[in-house]
Amino acid sequence: SAVISQKPSRDICQRGTSLTIQCQVDSQVTMMFWYRQQPGQSLTLIATANQGSEATYESGFVIDKFPISRPNLTFSTLTVSNMSPEDSSIYLCSVEDPPKRYTFGSGTRLTVV
């Protein structure tokens, strides 16, 4: 299965600033998924990123707050914009490789102060 490298692993940010999270996969994948895991909670899908097209956002998530780039088949970034303490979460990227086998990165633990 695919191996995912996610950076940074953690960060502490000031409110009002933005953080860009990188996700690198060791193989070419069609879709990349970005999830949020709030403290002690389950995973919630933010958006699905397809190379060469705009990301598809889930209900409750908007592009202005969580812009996503997908420049090629092995890389994606998620930006958390204009952060507030409520954005403190673990952000995870995921890919499906091979079919029906979803692999997750180790996550980015974000604390907004």
Next chain:
Amino acid sequence: QQQVKQSPQSLIVQKGGISIINCAYENTAFDYFPWYQQFPGKGPALLIAIRPDVSEKKEGRFTISFNKSAKQFSLHIMDSQPGDSATYFCAASSGQGAQKLVFGQGTRLTINP
């Protein structure tokens, strides 16, 4: 329709005992049911998965039981060990191609030595 309901929220089992975590779903289009194990500071890792055409799948000490008519599936951990202490998530997805996972709420499992 898209929800997966997981119980219990937390579970304490003695070493050597059987840990049982249950999930229920409504969407009959779901055709893939994985279980993920997550340790603190790590991303979820695929533990075992089942498709609805079988009623049981076993991998080592881990077994998934699937009841299609009841729309329920469960994870059994036999001979539970302290190293099994983690958070477990059931999930479901449907269709072909890259499809998002819908996660249960998670179960924090503690195995007492």
